[in-house]
Amino acid sequence: MTVKIGVLAVQGAVSEHVRALQESGAETAIVKRPEELVGLDGIVLPGGESTTMRRLMEKYGLIDTIRVFAEQGHPIFGTCAGLILMAKSIDGEPSPHLQLMDIDVKRNAFGKQVDSFEASLELKPFAEPYNGVFIRAPYINRVAKNVDVLATYEDHIVACRQDRFLVSAFHPELTTDWRLHRYFVEMVTEYR
Numbered sequence: 001m002t003v004k005i006g007v008l009a010v011q012g013a014v015s016e017h018v019r020a021l022q023e024s025g026a027e028t029a030i031v032k033r034p035e036e037l038v039g040l041d042g043i044v045l046p047g048g049e050s051t052t053m054r055r056l057m058e059k060y061g062l063i064d065t066i067r068v069f070a071e072q073g074h075p076i077f078g079t080c081a082g083l084i085l086m087a088k089s090i091d092g093e094p095s096p097h098l099q100l101m102d103i104d105v106k107r108n109a110f111g112k113q114v115d116s117f118e119a120s121l122e123l124k125p126f127a128e129p130y131n132g133v134f135i136r137a138p139y140i141n142r143v144a145k146n147v148d149v150l151a152t153y154e155d156h157i158v159a160c161r162q163d164r165f166l167v168s169a170f171h172p173e174l175t176t177d178w179r180l181h182r183y184f185v186e187m188v189t190e191y192r
Contacts, residue, residue: 003041003188006031008066010056012046012081016173020181026188034065042075042188045082047135047171050107053081054097063098070100075164075191077184083167084138091141101162102144109139109156109169121170123159124150125183132158132170139169164191 004027007017018028021044031037043066045053057063070076078086084105085097091106110117116135123130132153140157143149151159151168158169159180164187172180 002027003185003192004029004039005185005188006037006040006043008043008045008053008057008062008082010060010062011048011053013171013173014046017044017046017079017181020173020178021185023178024182024185026185031062032060034061037065037069040069040074041192042077042184043069044184045076045078045085046173047080047082050081050084050097053085057085057097067098067100070098070165073164073191075166075184075188076100077166077168077187079168079171079173080135080137083140083169086165086167087140101160101165101167102147103140103157103160103162103167104142105138105140107138108136110134110137112136119153119170121151121153121158123180124148126179130172130179131175131177132168133172133174134158134170135174137169140167161187 006029009030086100087105089104120129121132147162
């Protein structure tokens with residue numbers, strides 16, 4: 001049976017994530033309102049601007065709904081700003097967003113938009129290198145012992161997994177390498 005994965009659609013590369021998930025064998029849905037989480041097996045929180053995304057999520061009643069969705073055992077994959085939304089602490093900021101993962105992140109850690117870059121990464125689940133697309137990307141300062149580091153770049157953590165939560169500082173949806181989305185689809189299938 002095919003899993004159904006939503007993509008939060010308040011900001012970011014929504015259609016690119018939808019395509020990557022479909023190419024990876026999942027059924028997809030766009031999520032803009034709390035009731036659209038019903039019947040989903042997992043959700044992707046895309047990139048964008050995390051403060052704006054939080055404001056929009058609060059406006060549409062999605063913060064608490066996504067927390068409950070997580071508490072019910074559903075997998076969540078956050079990319080770039082989605083990673084920031086999932087962190088339990090954010091360097092220099094008093095109020096984190098969803099607080100789902102035992103990680104501390106630094107926003108815009110690799111610089112501004114003009115400092116965007118691509119890098120070949122050794123991503124733990126895969127034998128072949130993975131091309132990471134970094135756009136105003138965060139990195140992860142610290143992880144708890146129960147968090148599995150999947151990739152680093154210049155000694156900074158840029159991907160990790162904690163149980164049913166997956167995050168990347170880069171944008172896997174902006175490539176045609178669907179391996180990370182496939183990995184998430186497998187996670188969702190496993191937890192369903």
